[in-house]
Amino acid sequence: GASRQLLLAALKPLDHMLQPPCTLTVPASRGALHAAAERVASQLSSAASAADVVVCLKGGVHQLPVPLALGPQHNHPSGRRVIWRGAALPSAPTTLSAGAPLLRWVRCSHLDPATPPECAGPEWDGVWAHAADDVPHVTRAALPFRQLWVGGLRAPRATARTEAWNLSTTAEGYSARGVVPGLEWAAAELRWPSQVQNWIEPRCAVDRVAGRRVIVSRPCWAALTARKGGPPPAPLLVENLLRPPPAGQFACSDRHVFYRPREPYGGPPRDAWAPLHEAILQAEGLANHSFQRLAFSHATWRQPSTPEGYVPTQSLVTPLGEPPGAVSLGRARGVAVDGCSFANLGSAYALSVGGASQQVSVVGSSFTSLAGGAVKLGNVDDERALATSPERMDSAFRVVDNTIRLAALELRGAAAIFAGYVRDTTISHNSVAETGYTAISLGWGWGTHVLGRQTFMRNNHVVSNRMERVVSALNDGGCIYTLGPQPNSTVSLNYCEADRAPVVGSFYHDNGPCPPPPPRRAGAPGDHSLVGIRSVVGSRYFRTTRNVASNSPAPCVYLQGCCGAPALDARRTAPRARAGEGSTDGPSPRGPGGRVARLVPRRGAAAQQLRTGRGQLLAGLPRPRRGLPLRRRQGDSGERASARGVASRGAGGRRRGRREGRRSRPGRTWKDARGTCESMIFLA
Template sequence: MMKRLPLCLTVVFLLIFTISAHSADIYVSPAGADNQDGTISRPLATVNAALRMAREWRRLNDPRIQGGIRIVVKGGNYFLNEPVFIRPEDTGTADSPTTIEAAPGETPVISGGRNITGWKKAGSVPGLPAAAKGKVWVADVPLDGGRPAEFRQLWINGQKAVRARDRNADSMSRILSWNKADQTCRIPWPAIKGLTNAPSLEMVIHQWWAIAILRVKEIRVQGDSAQLFFHQPESRIQSEHPWPAPWISKETGNSAFFLANAVQLLDQPGEWFLDIGAAKVYYWPRNGEDLSAASVIAPYHETLLRLEGTIDHPVKYVNIKGLRFQHTGWLRPSRQGHVPHQAGLYMLDAYKLKVPGTPDKKSLENQAWVGRPAAAVDIRFAHNIGIENCLFEHLASTALDFGKGTQQSMIRGNLFDDIGGTAILAGVFSEEPVEVHLPYDPTDQREWCRAIEITNNLITNATNEDWGCVGIGAGFVRDILIAHNELAELSYTGISVGWGWTRTLNVMRNNRILSNKIHHYGKHMYDVAAIYTLSAQPGSVISGNYIDSIYEAPYAHLPDHWFYLYTDEGSSFFNVKDNWTPAEKYLQNANGPGNIWTNNGPAVKDSIRQQAGLEPAYRHLLEGRKTADKNWPINQEKK
């Protein structure tokens, strides 16, 4: 059973998330207009306009705000011209919070996408495979600021299409070699006509616990193989960083890869290609799809909602309830490549040290600096924030990010489905100027990410673009509670808590991972676990979790390197107890002191399994769960 909050904290959270029946209401509707008064009969058209109205009420201390402000969003689609932006001036109080919520029984959709219309059968398309001729449709790409909009995702009637690639379904090829000195890779050449003249071609390569996305600059074909050169900066970073790097092995096979994003690769239904130079998008419809009547949406924005204060003026007492967030993009790979360090944090610089050792770690042989991926909902320097009963879907990168300075807040009862990256990210993950192996322990407590409750959320079909992301990722966090969530259909790890790879005491304390249900994960990557930790975290507990069914990753370099629980480098002072797993397949790698393991494995009583995952009031979310792939094998512990 998860631990109960102390009575004083329970009262605080009730005050934070309870809205007075006498709150002032501002209405928003797709049929409204921003020059109206925001009443139910004359609603506004945008949430930003409603926030401006509420902001003025607070500035003028209007009597209507005494019971709080409620922005009621009517059902329908809200295609954003700019993100919703909640500022310090929008701050509420415990007695007068601001709530943005769906109208009763209605479904407002906050979308970062645009409809693509005007589809017609394509005529002659240079480079199109013979099998696709007469079957592909084409539409003009809408302009964004006078230029063709760039995007990496396309949804047809709510289903994500596949960027044209050389190996279909889940099939991949294997590299022949990697030359770090000249930053090139040699691959078997697919002999696809015209592929050497594909200016937007990308290589996606599988590397241990992460993938890299590399823009191909030049191809030199030599017989049945080819040498690939890549654009900067990813070319340098990919060849200089040691972890994770391309794998070369006669025993288990070299790193797997596929090529993507060329019209020459558009060879089956469900695939598409964006010709950014010609401002055209091509798509081969699946059976039953009629593009003349279909909803075709491409993402235009990477962020839908920003809730951001400052260290001196955090945003406080704001609740988001019942909204649906859809259609965000992820453009960094198209512009700078994507070479991650871990959990989707991309490397800005990384290299092996000629002389090992840093002040914190005498044996460290590499350094890295990372950036943070874009998020659909991005929250920083904010207190007493509630995200409840929302739906996050069709998002290309991180769905929800509680970053630096977020405190005393809650993420509860939400559904995350079709997420390209991590579903929920929280805490600091080494700010860009700071090397990743250094402990984070700021003296100013206002920087801390602390007292965040992540409870009763369903995460399914996440990490489906950046396979190295995780279901829930928490970096340097304190007093965080991750409890009664269900996570499934993940390419890599379920819950990851910690950062820094260090035994040195830091800001992390008293983190609790309790009664979660994690299953059907590790579909593409390895060096994987349902629950994974890093670094010293005194007073932290992993207990009562139910873990099952790790997919067999088809291109794992070390096929047996999968785990149910994994305390990695520097993990210290954890109490790991009463977790049900099918076998005692755990890894304790380079751990620090103070870890206690008690009563974990298949002998744990059945009540642990029965109580883990969503609590009864939230099990309706399971209606949105993606079913497991019955044709994909499950790892079994060898006897």
């Protein structure tokens, strides 16, 4: 806790003194970093030294004319490390920017003949305009800008609700109640938050407007119709209408950026940046590299602006492929991202690691003000997921001691940390807060590889993370979400505060569609009647223990068993039963399509039947540390558990069951004043 942080702070000066000296120093000027990378590759090709190579980047903004590309030619021939290091405090931060500054603003005024004609009306007074042609090094491919940052803060694109137009679905888009102003809608983008599926928010560009008709881009409309399984509903939101934006927001056409400052009578916007590139750093085949004290900013993701649009499956994955990162590492070995900052990014993910990468660590870094997610690990390639050669696997990732704030602000279906098919991965001691969707998502595949041949996912651990105010924009997510069989994996000692999702649960083990397995006799090979809860479909082999969920409208732990594949053979371990408590053995009440969950007290006590549904987990854990808002519950000598517990959804997605509870062994029971549940031993 606090003592650990104090110790790390005390060791920082010593760490600086022990760092190897700079081999090469890079000034903060446009293009200097690319020249330095070429020089490093040249030096390494003829290097005879066995010492580390240290590339020191001076403080300031390093504007990138194109994304920085690194490859095997930048690896040390002796296997030593190549270190890319930013300036230490109190110097200015070392920022690698994929954007450009906006320096030539003009005030919109109906009294000024120099005002651009698009903002010459009196309603535009107080708005500032910047010509796209005046943005340094801009290309048409970057327009209209999807993001704008002013004074170090994200300025949202202006968004309006669509009720005023009373849209009704047609074969090519929508029909409005009255005439739609074509100039306003020329660069508009439609949004469907939780309307197509609970956990996604598709985006489609408007192709054109003709009278009362709003014609949606055809490829995106086709993808949206397929995703919905029929005609899509009217979008709830429309973004980037070319009308005067509210304070602190902007709108953008191919010709101008329009921004209204937060302070109405100030001067032109200062420190304003727009994105030019989708990537900052693209590395393929790196071995033994370290990135230290670097800041990454001002990248974007253009796919939602294309005719194909953005219609995701989950976690920003679309039929067009996987979402990219502003910083991407492919086929990496022994790469460390240490003490870096990812801020003010419009990318799908800030950092992406995959393509059979191994032994990659992300430690002590901060992620804030992100359009999408923070960290993406592994891939969602169902074919490579069945690989048996270790060289083809994504494995041995460590995501530790990072802070993530304000993630999925625009692409609101992004998980803050998203891991696809991975193994031997640890996600621990991270702090995640203010996210649009799930905090930590681990696994992929739904029911694809539940039965028969298994993927290489295994030995993954989500431990001691603190997550607060998550799933604030969409639904059907949680603090921790798992998917797919992952033997020898754990979810433990995590704290979840204010999961806003009104359904499912804070610790969410998803199953996905697959046929039920054949029955097995107890003790036969493949029998999973171990102590705890297991589910034979979907998220198998997880041991979920000693987690705390507080102040959420949904249950603590949730087993998803939809689409004709209910959660089967789920087992939960309670604390040791009291002597004399009776057994309720007997026929298991069955819901449609499967068996109920089973409560199995430890140490030989008789098995107890527990209906699937919104039961109660037994409490009795030590009081969590780090200042959690817990108090001792009064009554029953602190022995009766009363927190919300396990919920399971059966066939058709319906909840069923009833509240149940039983006494735990003597000991302290802690309960948040707003409602806390504590998972004991839960294997899914």
